[in-house]
Amino acid sequence: MNIAATNIILSQNDIQNCLERLANQLRQAYTQEDNVVAIVLLEGARRFAADLIKEWDRKIPLYFLRAKSYGNDVQSSGLVEITTSDRLLPDLTGKRVLLIDDIYDTGLTLRAVLDYLAPLQPADIKTCILLEKHHPHARKIPIDFLGATVPNTFVVGYGLDYAGKYRELDDIVELEGM
Numbered sequence: 001m002n003i004a005a006t007n008i009i010l011s012q013n014d015i016q017n018c019l020e021r022l023a024n025q026l027r028q029a030y031t032q033e034d035n036v037v038a039i040v041l042l043e044g045a046r047r048f049a050a051d052l053i054k055e056w057d058r059k060i061p062l063y064f065l066r067a068k069s070y071g072n073d074v075q076s077s078g079l080v081e082i083t084t085s086d087r088l089l090p091d092l093t094g095k096r097v098l099l100i101d102d103i104y105d106t107g108l109t110l111r112a113v114l115d116y117l118a119p120l121q122p123a124d125i126k127t128c129i130l131l132e133k134h135h136p137h138a139r140k141i142p143i144d145f146l147g148a149t150v151p152n153t154f155v156v157g158y159g160l161d162y163a164g165k166y167r168e169l170d171d172i173v174e175l176e177g178m
């Protein structure tokens, strides 16, 4: 079977528009006095987070969590494994956490990460997600800042991968032939 990343779902231009809109929303949501900490889910959200924070033009500490449930498959395994990576998380007590992820699909990953962060007693947690799939989610998650909604197909590019491939594409494209 031929797997090909072809049909463009979001072009570079569309992505840039999302970044500008999200950055404006973030500027309105957080004052300069707010103690904001961004927690980025690896690997998929790394590029989105970097571009977004540059667009936001605000110096905030960035921390990373690795949340894995997919392996090489396109279906969630249903089990989410969370590891802190690169740097340990700081003391989140009283901080305003901005959780940045690439895609809200089943919602299992975001649910697991929110459940992991809540006991660390941040002042609040807001979710900033680049993409949301159309379909009903297994776990309903409040999304505070959303880039775009995409069809219920497997999408890759702009940081999202299939088995380690296509991450470097500048557009977000549909993976066909699955």
Ligand code: XMP
Binding pocket: 041, 044, 069, 070, 076, 101, 102, 103, 104, 105, 106, 107, 108, 109, 110, 153, 154, 155, 156, 157, 160, 161, 162
């Ligand atoms: P869930 O299903 O837990 O998924 O909401 C969250 C994580 O799974 C990955 N994922 C995808 N990755 N194209 C991808 O490249 C997709 O269509 C896709 N759907 C889910 C992604 O890492 C996300 O954070």
